[in-house]
Amino acid sequence: MKPAKPQNPVDLYFMDARSKLIDIAAFMDRVEREAATDDFRYQAFLKALKELGTEERATSVLLSLSDPTKELIPRATTKAASGAWPGDGQPSTEG
Numbered sequence: 001m002k003p004a005k006p007q008n009p010v011d012l013y014f015m016d017a018r019s020k021l022i023d024i025a026a027f028m029d030r031v032e033r034e035a036a037t038d039d040f041r042y043q044a045f046l047k048a049l050k051e052l053g054t055e056e057r058a059t060s061v062l063l064s065l066s067d068p069t070k071e072l073i074p075r076a077t078t079k080a081a082s083g084a085w086p087g088d089g090q091p092s093t094e095g
Helices: 007-031 040-053 058-063
Strands: none
Touching: 040 058
């Protein structure tokens, strides 16, 4: 029995990626319509989008949104993560 030919990743994942791209465009439209573009999370999002032009895209996007500090915060100030590092030299505590 011959091994199955690997499927083309475009055939496998295009429709899912297309849907996510439309979701991203709609998210950006909503943020801009509500004049919330100064939010640090949206600014981190825009910075992360630029990482799509690099070689290690997934790693670069993840790292651009991650808190690079090594110090622990004394205590949590919220119950939820913000999903982006505010970039002020302090670990993210906003939610």
